[in-house]
Amino acid sequence: MLAFILRRILQSIAVLLAVGVVAFSLFRYVGDPINAMVGQDTTMEERAELRTKLGLNDPAPIQFLNFIGNAMQGKFGLSYRTSEPVGRLILERVPATLELSLCAAIFALFVGVPMGVYTGLYPRHWSSRLFQAVSLIGISLPTFLIGILLILVFAVWLRLLPSFGRGETVQIGWWTTNFLTWSGLKALILPSITLGLFQLTLLMRLVRSEMLEVMRTEYIKFARARGLTNRAIYFGHALKNTLVPVITVTGLQLGALIAFAIVTETVFAWPGVGQLFIQSVQFSDIPVMAAYLLLIGLLFVLINLTVDLLYFVVDPRLRSQGGAARVAGH
Amino acid sequence: MNFSFRHSLALTAVMCAGLSMAPAADAKTFKWANSGDVSSMDPYARQETFLLTFTQNIYDPLIRRDKDLKLEPALATKWGQTDPTTWFFDLRPGVKFHDGTPFTADDVVFSLNRANGPGSNMGSNFVSVKEIKKVGDQRVEVTTKYPDPLLADKWAAIVMMSKAWAEKNNAVNSADMTKNEENFATRNAMGTGPFMLKERKAGEKTILVNNPNWWDKPLHNITEVIFTPVANPATRIAALKAGDIDMTYEVPPADTETLKKDANVKVLEGPETRVVFLGFDQERPELLESNVKGKNPFKDKKVREAIHRSIDVDAIKRTVMRGQSFPTTLMVAPGINGYMKDLDKRPALLKPEEAKKMLADAGYPNGFETGMDCPNDRYVNDEKICQAVVAMLAKIGVKVNLRAQTRNLYFAKILRKADLKPGETSFYMLGWSPAQTYDVHNVFEALIQTPNGATKKGQFNAGGYSNPALDKLADAMEQETDKAKRDAMIKEATKLYVDDFAYIPLHQQAVVWAARKNIELVQLADNSFPLRFVQVK
Numbered sequence: 001m002l003a004f005i006l007r008r009i010l011q012s013i014a015v016l017l018a019v020g021v022v023a024f025s026l027f028r029y030v031g032d033p034i035n036a037m038v039g040q041d042t043t044m045e046e047r048a049e050l051r052t053k054l055g056l057n058d059p060a061p062i063q064f065l066n067f068i069g070n071a072m073q074g075k076f077g078l079s080y081r082t083s084e085p086v087g088r089l090i091l092e093r094v095p096a097t098l099e100l101s102l103c104a105a106i107f108a109l110f111v112g113v114p115m116g117v118y119t120g121l122y123p124r125h126w127s128s129r130l131f132q133a134v135s136l137i138g139i140s141l142p143t144f145l146i147g148i149l150l151i152l153v154f155a156v157w158l159r160l161l162p163s164f165g166r167g168e169t170v171q172i173g174w175w176t177t178n179f180l181t182w183s184g185l186k187a188l189i190l191p192s193i194t195l196g197l198f199q200l201t202l203l204m205r206l207v208r209s210e211m212l213e214v215m216r217t218e219y220i221k222f223a224r225a226r227g228l229t230n231r232a233i234y235f236g237h238a239l240k241n242t243l244v245p246v247i248t249v250t251g252l253q254l255g256a257l258i259a260f261a262i263v264t265e266t267v268f269a270w271p272g273v274g275q276l277f278i279q280s281v282q283f284s285d286i287p288v289m290a291a292y293l294l295l296i297g298l299l300f301v302l303i304n305l306t307v308d309l310l311y312f313v314v315d316p317r318l319r320s321q322g323g324a325a326r327v328a329g330h
Numbered sequence: 331m332n333f334s335f336r337h338s339l340a341l342t343a344v345m346c347a348g349l350s351m352a353p354a355a356d357a358k359t360f361k362w363a364n365s366g367d368v369s370s371m372d373p374y375a376r377q378e379t380f381l382l383t384f385t386q387n388i389y390d391p392l393i394r395r396d397k398d399l400k401l402e403p404a405l406a407t408k409w410g411q412t413d414p415t416t417w418f419f420d421l422r423p424g425v426k427f428h429d430g431t432p433f434t435a436d437d438v439v440f441s442l443n444r445a446n447g448p449g450s451n452m453g454s455n456f457v458s459v460k461e462i463k464k465v466g467d468q469r470v471e472v473t474t475k476y477p478d479p480l481l482a483d484k485w486a487a488i489v490m491m492s493k494a495w496a497e498k499n500n501a502v503n504s505a506d507m508t509k510n511e512e513n514f515a516t517r518n519a520m521g522t523g524p525f526m527l528k529e530r531k532a533g534e535k536t537i538l539v540n541n542p543n544w545w546d547k548p549l550h551n552i553t554e555v556i557f558t559p560v561a562n563p564a565t566r567i568a569a570l571k572a573g574d575i576d577m578t579y580e581v582p583p584a585d586t587e588t589l590k591k592d593a594n595v596k597v598l599e600g601p602e603t604r605v606v607f608l609g610f611d612q613e614r615p616e617l618l619e620s621n622v623k624g625k626n627p628f629k630d631k632k633v634r635e636a637i638h639r640s641i642d643v644d645a646i647k648r649t650v651m652r653g654q655s656f657p658t659t660l661m662v663a664p665g666i667n668g669y670m671k672d673l674d675k676r677p678a679l680l681k682p683e684e685a686k687k688m689l690a691d692a693g694y695p696n697g698f699e700t701g702m703d704c705p706n707d708r709y710v711n712d713e714k715i716c717q718a719v720v721a722m723l724a725k726i727g728v729k730v731n732l733r734a735q736t737r738n739l740y741f742a743k744i745l746r747k748a749d750l751k752p753g754e755t756s757f758y759m760l761g762w763s764p765a766q767t768y769d770v771h772n773v774f775e776a777l778i779q780t781p782n783g784a785t786k787k788g789q790f791n792a793g794g795y796s797n798p799a800l801d802k803l804a805d806a807m808e809q810e811t812d813k814a815k816r817d818a819m820i821k822e823a824t825k826l827y828v829d830d831f832a833y834i835p836l837h838q839q840a841v842v843w844a845a846r847k848n849i850e851l852v853q854l855a856d857n858s859f860p861l862r863f864v865q866v867k
Contacts, residue, residue: 033738034742043454043786044746044747044749045786047748048748078505082367082369082370082516082532083369083370083372083375084516084517092531092532093533147565148564148565151565151572152568155569155572155574156568156571156572159572162574163568163572163574164558164560164565164566164568164569164574165535165558166534266562267564268562268565269363269558269559269561271535278561279366279561282707
């Protein structure tokens, strides 16, 4: 087990380094940030001077080494756009994104899994067909369109929910939370649905097909023969055996939720890291973009690690094979 | 478009309507949005309209601009020149900063030096300045290296900060992006202005509250202002329709028509002071991207004329701009000092055969081929305008190969380099507004004068147009303090570049704002939005 974790960590470092190279080299082609940083009247000399000061004239390998060296110490420099330290800029935005992603994930899990179980158990029932049809919408409509439609219906027409923003937040230490105010909770609803809908659909379809599969197996028949209650069969035996792929997908999708919250955050003006990233791209704000990419890389690596460890908990077969087990399936 | 129209526009922008929503007795909150956030609370961090207009709600300048962009007293009650190189500013007595400390000449000297200091982006307003000194508690004197008749105009953009506050909070200089240290003034503010900064969350929201001790009689009636950046245009429009915001600063052209149909919303449109134009490479002996070798067709005035007179700006207005542009023949807009209304007459459009004949006379009977550069995210419909131009020029046998790209790549390509080498382009688009001075000289100096490394003239004259007679006039008007003489010079210089077909001015794009019906506000032609004129009914 320990060797497995160590090996995983080593792999993670390699992955992060690769992300660093990609991020860095990509940004060399984003354009000249100087033009975005200064006003139209700034003289050519002032521009050249700023370029030198920012180290944009150094050779690429030197710039890269500086970048990695500073990144390891958590130093990403000052944002070109706001002149604030990048680390703090991102840290301030992290709570908004994490709370949104968490709510979206909970929404997807607690609606998607039961819907999947239901449609798996009663595939021919009319409500199952309805769920299937609705889920088609979730999978085929682009996120921004769903967001705009929800805003139109619930904010512009019905005036029930706010059209954008986070509402009132409460500060706990450095963390700002939506969960403690009424307007904060209301503000969470539409973006969470928008962000979670695709995942919900995915989970529902996954659980459904897994359930259909499992319900045909011998041990379910045997369980029925033993006279177990439906409840015990469905949830104790069937659902539990569908969980390994569900956990893999949920885990990876949680990463995707955080990383791809970009679109949802832009639509709802949600002040999270995704929105920060978009603003930074428009501005060629290289320090912020680099830090963001590394952060997302780190997040995916951590989530993958956690998912791998969770298999041990869920699937006893892996435990009995010992720590060297190679887990396939993702 | 003419003066009286623009005038009436500024006035009619002060629109009022009933339909009040039974608000609470005195607390009036004004919520508004823009596509992006203010990049800093530090008023010298960037010379950019949005930052300047936002920070001027908190900070006052010595002299400010009124509804018609004319100068009026603010923290200085009187100003002028005692001799051609000396300016004086008499300060308003009894003004207090938001923290209650008095505003004095020391603050003025400090602020001006800070704006001209390291980290500040306002340095170009101080090129002529030799010395700034305090003369008594209520007077500041400025000596210049040469006569600078536009100093007061330029300084309407420079607001006054508190010396004691900046020193106490270690913000004596603007935050220098090149040093890894942050600055108190990027997130906090201490001015004398009509509003006080209550809360600043960069990228999320910024809250201002009314300053009850403001020196001026407030024309607004708001007690609290909440500003939120909302990047997605559709969300911004939805929020306005839903009443979640009272006003949005940038309205996409496509949404204007739908908004006009909404009974709770009004749309405010007016011409911006920026002129969007096309320029030619008239400097290289051979164009970078052309099938003509050994010579540069754009050096020939006949060729420039044929192209200039084949571009139908009214058609561009009708189709590409959906009516939201104000065609112009001059490089400055109405409202800018030095705009010559009687010269703003576009020469008649040529029929394709006439233009072809003109090109043939110039030695291009079969037309020619050229590259063209265009931004795709800088001006309203920039790429589409260029595409329309490509189609119009195809009719006269000029084959244009268009390359449209994002602004950061675009400007790096087409602008002159630091050593003033010409930009890497043959035919390009640019927009310009003399936003510092609101005076035509800025346009001559930056765009039309011959590029010169020593005098720093013509730095943005990417194509290298050059006319020595015009250079001389522009240099003379910079220091001429007699208005009649100066106007004559401006007129002559304007004629020169118009007759040379030096550039192809296209139009001013429209500034489009939208607000709820119960909001009264003033839309200024330079796209600035002072909260001090906002009334919530």
